[in-house]
Amino acid sequence: MKILVLNCGSSSVKYKLFNMDGQDVLAQGGVEKLGMPGSFLKFTLPDGEKVVLEKDLPEHTVAIEFILSILIDEKYGCIQSYNEIDAVGHRVVHGAEEFNSSVEITPEVIGKMVECIDLAPLHNPPNLKGIRAISSLLPEIRQVGVFDTAFHQTMPPYAYMYGLPYSYYKKYGIRRYGFHGTSHRYVSRRACDILGVRYEDQKIITAHIGNGGSITAIKDGKSVDTSMGLTPVEGLLMGTRCGDIDAGALAYLMDREGLDAKGVSDLINKRSGVWGLSGISSDMRDIEAAVADGDKRATMALDVYNYRIRKYIGAYAAALGGCDILVFTGGVGENQWRTRQVVCENMEYMGMKIDVAKNDGMRGEEMVISTPDSKVTVMVVPTDEEYMIASDTLEILTKK
Known part of the structure; x- marks a missing residue:
């Protein structure tokens, strides 16, 4: 099974393509300066050579489409067609208390991720843009969200509660979540x-x-x-x-x-x-x-x-x-x-x-x-x- 991993930031898109049968990395790289002048895609070839391709990349869908095109490119590619990609895994920064493990992306999951935007306004929106870009470009492919906060959902209340009025926890979810x-x-x-x-x-x-x-x-x-x-x-x-x-x-x-x-x-x-x-x-x-x-x-x-x-x-x-x-x-x-x-x-x-x-x-x-x-x-x-x-x-x- 070949799995593409995407990590979408506000001005970057990092990626790795894995062949999970042998746990091999087939391709890796990333777009930088997304939405800014001088945007480019930088990636590493199997022999270790680094390649930089400059291109106007105004937003995430265009950037991901460019990454996908390189994966099947005659000169730089490592697969023959997009049909070889079995799934896409996404890094998602904040899952609040909604997610204590990784989950397959569904419309309901996306709705809950949107509800978490207030807790991670700099991170969750670009994560969601990556998911929506794949839905647009490869509509049949299955996607999974892996949350930075999920691993820490086993913390006991005495470790994650702040000494604030309890009503703020109930109304706004104010507590310690943890990341990485x-x-x-x-x-x-x-x-x-x-x-x-x-x-x-x-x-x-x-x-x-x-x-x-x-x-x-x-x-x-x-x-x-x-x-x-x-x-x-x-x-x-x-x-x-x-x-x-x-x-x-x-x-x-x-x-x-x-x-x-x-x-x-x-x-x-x-x-x-x-x-x-x-x-x-x-x-x-x-x-x-x-x-x-x-x-x-x-x-x-x-x-x-x-x-x-x-x-x-x-x-x-x-x-x-x-x-x-x-x-x-x-x-x-x-x-x-x-x-x-x-x-x-x-x-x-x-x-x-x-x-x-x-x-x-x-x-x-x-x-x-x-x-x-x-x-x-x-x-x-x-x-x-x-x-x-x-x-x-x-x-x-x-x-x-």
Whole structure:
């Protein structure tokens, strides 16, 4: 079975085409600058060569139609016709309490996804555009939605409720939902596969850290707490998002700076985080370079970034009553070995011991980076959300 996976953002469309019989990636790439001047499609050929094709791509249907045309292109394609695509799996950011697992797309499901738009106004609309584009271009093909929030629907109420009037939860669904669920689910399962241990018997902390970041506590195969909340702002310090902040500070700034709701949203989502603290960049590679040059603000930003990660790991070890496995993933988790070292080196009280030599310089590989006598197995597992989406799609469609 060949499954196409789409991840539609506001200005991008990422894709992967899988042959699930051999779990092979047949094609991968993405459209960038969608709806803007200079839009282009970038993809990787089987031999590793990267190709960039510039084209005016004003909206999602045109972009997806272009991607599909490349899949059957005589020069760049990997399939003979669209009939070879058996299904399409979509990443959907917010499923609220409506979806606790991946589902086949139906008109009823689309209606419920529309109801969730208020909770993810930047993410769900482009996700829906991708679904509607496929419905228009390939009307007979079956589609599956895989929700970032679904994995965290096992959190107990004491972990997801805010200390606000209960009426706001009933009226508006104000609670913690969490995100990156597909990634947390994949790397936690993959870690157990690598170690040869039973997933349902482990206490696992997964750290998906990068420009966006979240940490999840997983007990007996279920998410019991996660650092992101109603929106992806809560929790860790991120590239441009502030993470945890006193709500009173925002009320104070609204008064002093004359900010409205849109202004506050822009502040906490786009002008804060590592970029806001350092004044240099939201990219951790730039921050590490500035730290090496002795920049004090960059050093402070990196210290805050690392401290938040360590603090959440410690908190979730307490929530779980211990930790068997700690998994690093995401752009920073997989590649920034110094951050892994700094986060772990003060965790000896948990019996955690990192193998400094093994961790030093290690990027993008599946590897155990703790010492043999460490009570916590510390690992790096590159995430593969697209494969998880394809796997869910296969599972759902082969049940019927």
